[in-house]
Amino acid sequence: MKLLIKNGRVVSPADRLDETLDVLVEDGRIVEVGSKVEAAADRVVDASRLVVAPGFIDMHVHLREPGFEEKETIRTGSRAAARGGFTSIACMPNTFPVNDNAGVTEFILSEAKRVGLVNILPIAAVTRGLKGEQLTDMADLAAAGAVAFSDDGQPVGSALLMRRAMDYGRLLRALIIDHCEEKSLTEDGVMNEGRASYLFGLRGMPAMAEEIMVSRDIILAEHLGARVHIAHLSVKGALPLVRAAKERGVAVTAEVTPHHLVLTDAACEGYDTRFKVNPPLRSAEDVAALTEAVREGLIDVFATDHAPYTAEDKELEFDRAPFGINGLETAVSLLLDRLVAAGVIPLNRLVEMMSVNPAALLGLERKGRVRPGADADLTLLNLAKETVVDAARFESKSRNTPFHGWKLKGLPVQTIVAGRVVYPFDE
Amino acid sequence: MEFHQKHLLGIEQLTDAEILAVLDTAESMAEISTREVKKVPTLRGKTILNLFFEASTRTRSSFELAAKRLSADIVNFSQSTSAVTKGESLRDTILTLEAMNPDALVIRHSASGAAHYLTTFCRSHVINAGDGQHEHPTQALLDAFTIRQEKKNFKGLKVVITGDILHSRVARSNMFCLQKLGAQVVLCGPPTLLPDEFRSFGPEVSHDFDLALEDADVVMMLRIQLERMQKSFFPSLREYRNLYCLTPERFKRAKKSAIIMHPGPINRGVEISADMADSAKSVILKQVENGVSVRMAVLYLLLGGKDREAAD
Numbered sequence: 001m002k003l004l005i006k007n008g009r010v011v012s013p014a015d016r017l018d019e020t021l022d023v024l025v026e027d028g029r030i031v032e033v034g035s036k037v038e039a040a041a042d043r044v045v046d047a048s049r050l051v052v053a054p055g056f057i058d059m060h061v062h063l064r065e066p067g068f069e070e071k072e073t074i075r076t077g078s079r080a081a082a083r084g085g086f087t088s089i090a091c092m093p094n095t096f097p098v099n100d101n102a103g104v105t106e107f108i109l110s111e112a113k114r115v116g117l118v119n120i121l122p123i124a125a126v127t128r129g130l131k132g133e134q135l136t137d138m139a140d141l142a143a144a145g146a147v148a149f150s151d152d153g154q155p156v157g158s159a160l161l162m163r164r165a166m167d168y169g170r171l172l173r174a175l176i177i178d179h180c181e182e183k184s185l186t187e188d189g190v191m192n193e194g195r196a197s198y199l200f201g202l203r204g205m206p207a208m209a210e211e212i213m214v215s216r217d218i219i220l221a222e223h224l225g226a227r228v229h230i231a232h233l234s235v236k237g238a239l240p241l242v243r244a245a246k247e248r249g250v251a252v253t254a255e256v257t258p259h260h261l262v263l264t265d266a267a268c269e270g271y272d273t274r275f276k277v278n279p280p281l282r283s284a285e286d287v288a289a290l291t292e293a294v295r296e297g298l299i300d301v302f303a304t305d306h307a308p309y310t311a312e313d314k315e316l317e318f319d320r321a322p323f324g325i326n327g328l329e330t331a332v333s334l335l336l337d338r339l340v341a342a343g344v345i346p347l348n349r350l351v352e353m354m355s356v357n358p359a360a361l362l363g364l365e366r367k368g369r370v371r372p373g374a375d376a377d378l379t380l381l382n383l384a385k386e387t388v389v390d391a392a393r394f395e396s397k398s399r400n401t402p403f404h405g406w407k408l409k410g411l412p413v414q415t416i417v418a419g420r421v422v423y424p425f426d427e
Numbered sequence: 428m429e430f431h432q433k434h435l436l437g438i439e440q441l442t443d444a445e446i447l448a449v450l451d452t453a454e455s456m457a458e459i460s461t462r463e464v465k466k467v468p469t470l471r472g473k474t475i476l477n478l479f480f481e482a483s484t485r486t487r488s489s490f491e492l493a494a495k496r497l498s499a500d501i502v503n504f505s506q507s508t509s510a511v512t513k514g515e516s517l518r519d520t521i522l523t524l525e526a527m528n529p530d531a532l533v534i535r536h537s538a539s540g541a542a543h544y545l546t547t548f549c550r551s552h553v554i555n556a557g558d559g560q561h562e563h564p565t566q567a568l569l570d571a572f573t574i575r576q577e578k579k580n581f582k583g584l585k586v587v588i589t590g591d592i593l594h595s596r597v598a599r600s601n602m603f604c605l606q607k608l609g610a611q612v613v614l615c616g617p618p619t620l621l622p623d624e625f626r627s628f629g630p631e632v633s634h635d636f637d638l639a640l641e642d643a644d645v646v647m648m649l650r651i652q653l654e655r656m657q658k659s660f661f662p663s664l665r666e667y668r669n670l671y672c673l674t675p676e677r678f679k680r681a682k683k684s685a686i687i688m689h690p691g692p693i694n695r696g697v698e699i700s701a702d703m704a705d706s707a708k709s710v711i712l713k714q715v716e717n718g719v720s721v722r723m724a725v726l727y728l729l730l731g732g733k734d735r736e737a738a739d
Contacts, residue, residue, distance in 0.1 A: 018706065198628075201562065201599060202561075271543050315518055317517055317541055318539065319538040319559065368668060
């Protein structure tokens with residue numbers, strides 16, 4: 001099976017490429033990249049006026065299966081990812097049962113294979129049942145296919161246990177992904193603490209809760225020589241901590257979500273639960289600082305924290321609704337419009353943050369690049385096309401997006417996984 | 428009359444003219460409550476649902492009496508939020524009740540934004556009778572009415588609101604209301620219960636009750652909840668009392684003509700000493716009395732307006 005992608009603008013920062021080229025794919029791998037590739041192919045994709053990027057990887061997704069299939073399944077989540085331009089997604093372990101043993105990891109991988117659309121990379125729990133009491137069998141989970149470890153949403157509160165996880169994890173060069181939240185400071189909170197929360201009378205989640213945990217994790221990682229990745233960094237005060245740690249050579253990396261870059265806590269006026277998310281939407285000052293950190297290259301990765309919830313889950317008083325924003329099908333357009341088209345970052349930086357860096361962090365050696373030998377995972381973008389976000393057209397089983405109706409410039413138009421066009425869907 | 432709202436959700440979105448329209452209407456309503464026959468037919472045929480998802484006696488009874496004095500039919504619905512948690516959602520509960528064709532919904536709920544939330548799917552007029560820690564507009568209106576009774580004018584008045592500002596819907600609504608009417612508002616309490624950001628809403632923020640009281644015209648005390656002590660917002664009732672209890676000695680710092688207000692229920696001997704609560708300077712019971720007139724005015728302006736215009 002040969003696929004030839006012709007005349008695309010290949011943007012692959014890992015290969016120092018940004019030029020119009022053809023890409024030839026055979027048996028799931030890229031075999032040739034060059035101008036005017038002449039080859040008999042089973043299928044030819046005309047990529048004129050399109051960008052051909054190494055496949056986008058979302059390292060922070062909640063797929064809900066097993067256990068919460070009413071919100072999302074591996075199938076619907078895979079379809080949402082494909083439509084959103086992602087060729088690989090890493091799924092968090094807060095399912096039921098929790099992905100804290102090789103059996104669950106294997107189930108996810110076998111279901112992903114059955115669905116056969118995008119690469120699903122399971123993230124295993126740090127502690128059994130996400131209870132923060134006892135470590136999971138990390139080596140066993142890694143052998144089963146877990147690409148990283150996280151107690152996302154139920155962050156490890158005990159410094160001792162986090163120390164042990166990082167220390168023991170060195171055995172595997174494990175990546176620990178931490179949702180940084182000192183829970184004693186955010187108890188009962190439903191939005192960012194600050195002027196807006198005081199105005200709306202909603203209980204606040206202060207920035208210091210995130211900063212304290214970012215600090216703790218950096219200190220532990222530095223002492224132990226471990227790797228830690230800060231999930232959905234959202235506050236200004238965490239940035240100098242990460243910057244200083246990186247300067248000292250600590251193996252710390254950080255991701256931000258699109259929603260933390262384009263929305264502020266003022267959006268909670270009106271008590272619309274689609275804006276309820278954790279970490280909460282922060283102040284305009286935080287958003288400006290985060291944007292600047294993206295621009296200067298301090299932030300490594302864009303990730304969605306795709307958190308699907310049904311209408312019933314979200315149709316509640318603000319206090320009672322669950323935290324989460326549906327992100328897979330809006331992320332790429334939001335970032336292309338608000339960051340690339342707006343001139344905050346060039347396109348190749350976006351590709352680094354959505355493909356090159358997540359591939360490196362998750363140890364995916366054949367991904368994040370467009371060169372012979374690499375996996376033929378490619379994301380094709382149309383930068384000129386305008387789109388209007390329509391939640392009704394989501395492939396995700398849930399529709400909990402605050403971006404419905406937003407007009408955005410630039411969108412993913414084709415998603416290729418292992419040399420097969422998985423989006424537009426073949427049906 | 429200058430009042431153009433479909434709902435009464437909070438004071439923040441009202442204009443000063445709208446607030447004054449409520450107060451002026453309440454003046455004429457007050458007279459009805461002093462008659463031998465305390466009832467007028469103004470809202471005959473209107474149905475009001477009094478939805479209390481949080482314990483309340485005075486606000487619920489006040490709305491009930493206000494509706495009855497205007498001849499509206501009012502039905503009380505009380506349910507603790509926790510009971511609702513077990514079964515149907517708030518939305519379903521309200522949709523069920525609204526299917527019985529009420530004209531207005533009066534709602535008290537522990538969640539901030541609950542009244543706003545109702546307006547997203549209800550067709551009735553919604554009146555916020557207190558939503559979580561957000562707003563309690565009729566309390567602020569009755570407080571303003573009481574202040575106007577005593578002081579005639581708002582311009583230049585110094586109003587000191589003291590207590591748990593952070594968690595108080597009464598403080599928020601009063602802060603907006605009194606500032607719109609031209610009064611100077613000083614908020615007072617320990618830093619844990621009064622974040623500095625409140626300055627950005629206009630009032631002065633003080634942590635020193637004695638200083639704040641200097642030359643005050645109105646001293647408004649808020650109920651302090653024991654739960655706040657359990658969560659370490661302040662160390663002990665003893666210490667709170669030492670710093671923020673309104674005592675006769677402290678009250679001397681205010682103007683001679685100053686009045687004492689409290690939205691109730693009172694913790695005697697905690698935020699206010701018993702002799703202060705009962706003193707001649709206290710207008711606490713007048714606040715309760717005025718509550719009925721102000722709520723009559725609100726019901727009339729929301730429900731009676733159209734018919735009145737049609738009759739004209």
